[in-house]
Amino acid sequence: MAESIAPVPPPPDPLLTRASVIFHTNDEDKDSDTLVDVEVLLSDQSTVVAKLLDYLGHFDDHSNDGPFVLLMVQPAHRSQLRTGSVKIGAQNTGSVPPFGHGDTWRFNFVVDLLFEDGAHLLARANGVQMKARGPFVFQSFGIE
Amino acid sequence: MGTGDFALLTRASVSFHTNGEDKDDDTRVEVTVRLMDQTVVASIADEFGHFDDDSDAGPFDLLITQAATRRALKTGSVAVKIDPDGDDTWQFNFFLDLLFDDGAHLIAWATGLEVTEERREQSFGIQ
Numbered sequence: 704m705a706e707s708i709a710p711v712p713p714p715p716d717p718l719l720t721r722a723s724v725i726f727h728t729n730d731e732d733k734d735s736d737t738l739v740d741v742e743v744l745l746s747d748q749s750t751v752v753a754k755l756l757d758y759l760g761h762f763d764d765h766s767n768d769g770p771f772v773l774l775m776v777q778p779a780h781r782s783q784l785r786t787g788s789v790k791i792g793a794q795n796t797g798s799v800p801p802f803g804h805g806d807t808w809r810f811n812f813v814v815d816l817l818f819e820d821g822a823h824l825l826a827r828a829n830g831v832q833m834k835a836r837g838p839f840v841f842q843s844f845g846i847e
Numbered sequence: 848m849g850t851g852d853f854a855l856l857t858r859a860s861v862s863f864h865t866n867g868e869d870k871d872d873d874t875r876v877e878v879t880v881r882l883m884d885q886t887v888v889a890s891i892a893d894e895f896g897h898f899d900d901d902s903d904a905g906p907f908d909l910l911i912t913q914a915a916t917r918r919a920l921k922t923g924s925v926a927v928k929i930d931p932d933g934d935d936t937w938q939f940n941f942f943l944d945l946l947f948d949d950g951a952h953l954i955a956w957a958t959g960l961e962v963t964e965e966r967r968e969q970s971f972g973i974q
Contacts, residue, residue: 714850714949727864727940727958730901765866765901767940767958785950811864811903813942815954820851821921821974822951825944829864829903847952 716780717818722753724814725769726762729830731809733762737835740792741773743816745783752779752787762808770815781818789814789826789844793835805836816846852918854947859889861943862905863898866959868938870898875930878909880945883922888915898937906944917947920973925955928968936963945973
């Protein structure tokens, strides 16, 4: 009789359970009225998996802020997020028309994506600069 | 290739951000990753040069000396130790990135640390 061969189980593909971001502000602070948008996106660049939209207060020069936990919007597996991205935006509409006083923010960040098996994916960069005046300005970063 | 808890460590690297007190160029820094039983998995020891106030340094790759799975490292720790030549107070943040052969990570990080010639070492859990 032929010996039966057990099928090889597929590798685990755990779900994202938490997304958080930490910032280190360098030599240009973030004003308290500058709105920050952090989005974790799938590779289609339109499916939002997790999101944070908040003023978060003033980030002083040479300060650490966070971790801030993102709102989970859409379930996603680790395999999907390997090809995803993180988009960070800033907007300052301020009180002076038409586009406020503007704000230049220089910072480092780490986005930590924690999965149900306790492992992580990351997106991070140092020396980011955003000049926020009027509509949102965005920068995108790969997930590793 | 291992997967899940059996994924193997393939790279360990550490990055620093120096805050309001620099690291002297002759202060040696040791970073050691250990399992719960204190087995050393990866380490680096180097003077790295001067770390100026409010500067980023790294990532620096650690030498992996012992094969380890993600399961084993989930209960591990990392120690950051300085060996200054005389007096030195260093204020910094660090980020340890442990990369496994399935492409996922474990990490350890902390902000607002201070080590001195009198309090040379701090240890942190891996998450």
